[in-house]
Amino acid sequence: MKKGDRVFSIICMGLSLWLILESLKFSYLSKFGPGPGFLPFWLGIILGLIALFAFVNTFSGEKKDKGDEPRLPGWGSLGRVGLIMLIMAGFALFVNSLGFVLTVFFFVTILLFALEGVGFLKSLFYGVMFSACIFLIFLYWMELDLPKGLLGI
Amino acid sequence: MGKKFLVCSFAAVFCFITMLFTVDAKAAYPEKTIEFVVHSPAGGGSDLFSRAVASILEKEGIVKQKIQVVNRDGGSGTTALNYMHDKAGDAHVVMQFTTGPLSALLRGSSKLKLEDLTFISMMCMDPNLAFTRVESPYNDMKSLIEYAKKNPDKISVAIGTVGGSEHISAHRVGRASGAQLNLVGFGGGGAASVAILGGHVDVGFGNVNEQMGQIEAKKIKPLGVMSPQRISAMPNVLTMQEQGINAVYVQPRGFWAPKNFPDYALQFWEDAFAKLVKTKAFQDVLKTSYAVENFMKHTEAKAFVTDYLKVLKVDVDELGVYKKK
Amino acid sequence: MDALHSLMQGFSTVITPFNMGMAVLGCFFGTLVGILPGLGPSATIAMLLPLTFGMNATSAMIMLCAIYYGAMYGGSTTSILVNVPGESASVVTTFDGYQMARQGRGGVALGISAIGSFIAGILGTFALIFVCVPLSAFTLKFGPAEYFSLIVMGMLCIVFVGGKSISKSLMSGVIGMALGTVGIDVVQGAPRFVYDISQLMDGVSFIVVVMGLFGIGEVLVSAEERMKIKTINVKLKELWPTLGDIWQVKWSVLRGTAIGFFIGALPGAGATIASFLAYGIEKGVSKHPERFGKGAIEGVAGPESANNAASSGAFVPLLALGIPGSGATAVMLGALMLYGLKPGPMLFHTNPDFVWAVIASMFIGNIILIFMNLPMIPFFAMGLRIPYRYLYPAILLICIIGAYSLSSNVYDVWVMLIFGVFGYFMKKYDIPGGPMVVALVLGPMLEYNLYRALALSRGDMTTFFTRPISGTLLAIAAIMIVVVTFKAVRMKRALIEEKEE
Incomplete structure (x- = not known):
């Protein structure tokens, strides 16, 4: 603390x-x-x-119990947090050129495969599912003004 | 599961791309959804005007494609201008212009210059007026200015944003009459109206459209209009010039397109807006918003706005509103 | 009696199949878009406005009101479930609502929020009928000096929404105020802290900061370790609030409604401030303020009632004066003009059918919403049983869509990510984010009302004390400071005594 x-x-x-x-x-x-x-x-x-x-x-006053001292987690966890941020930064970087739906596909697949240790095919499946949902709800139905990119979606 | 989908999606993408390249662009312009760019957030006056225009164009069958209003708000018009800069050569982007983007051009806060824009047309002018609440002792601008001349800074004026249209109007009145007014920034028209209704501020400037309801309810009285001629909605209210104050201000509204806008597209939109002006629905929009029709085509519109900006530049320089070096 | 008679006529206008259909549709769309963070009520109304072109003004307005209310109901869903506020008025709901969800009581929190909103909506509409005109006359007395004093009062909330350490709360608050100064200033149009980035000219967007600090920050903390990620144990018995829960918060709901309606009726103050104030009051009157921030049910009920009552209150200046009191009513005002109505003080006289139909539709809208929302709550609450590894990509995506669609710009996504990193470290080092967001909202208002008040009084500082309403508000603020310090001292003393024992 x-x-x-x-x-x-x-x-x-x-x-x-x-x-x-x-x-x-x-x-x-x-x-x-x-x-x-x-x-x-x-x-x-x-x-x-x-x-x-x-x-x-911070120099004076009684010593607090060591127990409730918040501290940063180990390097492994910090690395995970950093990776999540990196993947999100990648999302922001590529979304305009790739289009929203495609970026969502890569985002979810990479996140699940690289960080969560989900199998490759399963990650791919979830990637497709997520992007399909995003497409249907936000682009097709609600007609939000999301970046369209290469494929026009 | 995944593989099958991948094959299918690749096939679909391939088909789509071939389709895109085989369609002849000029054959049936516009061939896809058109973007109407607005510099204000959804719900502002300019936004609603664009949405109304888009809906009339679609409903009357003047434009066969869908028109999507996109809000590129930010930096008092700067964001929208930057967006237009990036869309150079795109035949499916049209933007509405009014005071905000025009002052942003003057400030030079965007990547875009006036020469980079393709003018399509001027549509209408929004008249502005000076007003106060009915309890106020002043009945016209003349008496108010006379008092202000004797008592510098005693008359407080509600203006919206610094460098905005109310500020320009108040500044021109002050300059023409030589009166020293106490200009107070209220950030927006709504807050300014409340301050005037509550008697916290002596006088306000604003769009006729926004004040009409108050005027009809006899909560607010007009002191003078900023247009060169009187307004048909209030024929008894004198113009500033008629009251011996040589100050004029109108707010132009029109449409422009990005740089390198193809000629066939320009032709199409000039015609479309010319047809729009003749529709009853559009005339109704003008009537309900007290705007004065002032339709001009490409060349005229460009000349008009260029002149307008020259005059405006003097005010902006005098006001010392932030300018990029 | 006259009012009741007109109201009955209003009901008969609304209860036609077409108008009812519009109300249901509006409620549905409103709730849906309200759930999506970032898009607040005003953006939702503007987006869906073209749907109403071609209808008559009454049907259109019924639908727009329904959208407005729907968005206010929907806004709390993501605040409670995943710590991402749906719109700025439900930021405070995250403080206790999210904690309740983590304890498996997400359904209770959602239910209380819906029921609180319903009661507030109904009472607010009644208040609208009976005090609309006199209240609007009173609110006009609020000039810049009065707003300044009101905001000084609101600033005290910084202490309430902060954590244990006062100095850290204050630092966080000052940083929030500093963030609020970014952009073109209102006095001279000077660009402060802009550094030639055109987007910064409009300042730092409140909702983007909040989604980053709370939403992304929370995801990062939870997703730190793969092993640690486990699903929240949703208690099946507690998917809905019990009657006891509801009874427990009856005063919170009523207090929230009263404060919300009044603040909402002040043009320009709005639902966000109302929700902050309601939270501060709930914590102030509570016998156990230490429970707040750890899942206190009053901390959900008060602010949620307040923000819904504020949306009823926002109709006071709109209907009585023809002046929009909030962003959402500003859009409605613009819409009214498109339909050829002249909003203004005369609306009650020139178009009474229209006005009363709209008011009647507010009752019906609230009833539709409560019936629409309560059955959905278990589904939402059960959504938390999805394994976190699949849930958090979805949360991140929702945040990204929300930030992006604010102004269709990746820039806002970047800002959100930066604040996400801040949020993570602040959480790790126990620095409260609440004071920062309160100050970010109130700071700019404090500054420009100070400037306006002094400009109007030509530099005379006494204007804040000699004007009766302003003076009263400042006196209340002073009393609140004394009470809070007293309470804090007593709590600290109790803590020390406990330790000694």
Whole structure:
């Protein structure tokens, strides 16, 4: 808990500095009231103060039980999380050129096959099922404006 | 199971692609669904206008294909312009333009330049007016401006977005009369109307269409119209020029297409909109929205908008609204 | 009596096979699109608007209202089941609703949300009939100064929706407010934190942030390990709420309805704020505030009633003043004009048949919705028994579709993914996301109402205290701060005493 809090408050202090620096680019006041720079400036100050308080606090106070200390999982799990994010990023990258339905097919098949250890044919089957459902519900029936891509679907 | 499907789907894809290439593009334009691009989110004034136009074009049989309204909202028109930039050469994309996208062109916030667009037509002009609530002591713009001249910043004006059409109207009135007005941004027409009805703000500018209900209910009274001529819906309300304030503002509405829009497509749409203007359904839309028909074809429309932008540029520069270097 | 008579006539207009058909169809479509995250009520109405072209104004409006209500009912489904809010007004429903689902009580949460929405919808419509005109006159007294004070009150919710650590809640809240400053500012049109990215000019989309922080973040936490993934044990006995459950939340529903209707009637405030306030109030009055965030049934009932009552309330400015109070009613206003009606204060006089038919249709719409929703609940709740490895790709896909269809742009999907990563780490390090989203909604409103109020008073700060309504609201806020601090101190003391024992 302590270490995480410390990192978070340091990140917040960085953010606060950034907010204050950015806010100086804009006028602090308008004709009668606050200008565009007013709120970011004060948010920066407040965030910096709270973060400083939280940072100092991590050094004092009683030791908490080790048990409920949240921490990151092992590298294996982090890798899984990273892979899921990568596959989703791939989705966002390719969806415009491949079209929505085809991308869904690859997305589901790869996710199930590579991450969940589902058999190849079974993954393929679920991929087809998912993309068929997406096609029927969102494109055919609801006529949502989803990317069409290569095949026109 | 999987293999069989794969074979089938490959066969289907193959057939589909061959079909695409064998169809002669010019034979029966438009051969597929047409996109109507709108710069505002679903439900805004421009969006509803586009949806109404699309539905009339389909129902009257002027366009035989389906028309899909697509909202590319964002960045006060910038997103829609960028979208048009990416669609260069596409014969199935048409976009409605009005103040938002036009100011975005002036700001230079998109990848697109005015020269990149293919003008199809001008459709109509939305008249704007200045108004206040009925309890207000002012009955016309003249008396209000006289007071404002003696008391700088005492008169508060509700404007929508910074650099938007209400802001331009108020700015032109201020410039022409020399009065110092206290302009307060309200972000949108709705919030501004509430502030005026509640008596929190002295005067507002806006679309006639949006205020008509209030005017008829005698909750709001018009102070003057921004058009060069009086509006047929309220013949007794004087124009700004008639009240000695040399300020005019109208909001154009029309359609344009991306760069390299094929000639046959341009021809088709010019004709389609010319036919549309003659339909009763479209005239009804104009009537209910108090818009004034102002149909122009390709060349005229382009010249009109180019001039319009020249005048608008002066205001935008004076207002000091953010411009990209 | 006069009103009741008109209402009866309204009913007779609505109860024709065609109009009833439109109501059922609207409820069905509304619920369906409402379930899909991202697409809120206003987008749903706009998308389905062309369906109504060619109908007369009354039938069309009946269908649009049905869609509106349907979307509000449907919005809570994904919030409760998979922690992805269907629309911004059901964000708070995730706080306790999702926890209930994880405890196998998803059906109860869905049921309470539907029943709360139903009661709120019916009471809200009654309120609409009787206080529409006087209430609209009162809401007009709310100028920028009053909105500012109201939002200051709402900001106190940051403390309520946060976790155990006050400093972390505050930091999260300030970051949320900072996110709210992204985009073109209202004062001078200056682009703040835009860095030449045109999409950032409109700011950071609230619903995209929420889908990332809560939806994607939650999936990442659950999918961390293949071994850990197991299905939630859905208790078969608890697919529906019991009468006891309903009785337990009666006051929450009523409080939610009252606050929701009033906030909804204020033009521009809206259902989202109403739901936040209702949650704050429920937690504030509860004898066991520590249960909130861990599956407290009141935490679902209050906000869900509030957001539905707010959608009835939103009709107050629309019908009495002709001014849209929310995004969804703005679309309806535009639609009314397309049908040739002139929305405005005269609507009650010029088209009474129309107005009363629409009001009558709201009663019928709510009844249709409760009958449509209750039988579906077990199916939805049982959906959680699908093995997680097949469920989570579906959740991710629904999030992607929702984010994409907001403005048909992959950009929103990227933003959602980035916030998904943030959400994961925030969850891991116990940093509450609630304050961030509350501040993201309220921050910009706070800023521009402050600016407007000061511009109108020409820089006079006393305007916030000397205006009666604004002053009262600020006084209430001050009292709330005192009470909350007092409560917090007492809780901490109790905690220390417990430890010492």
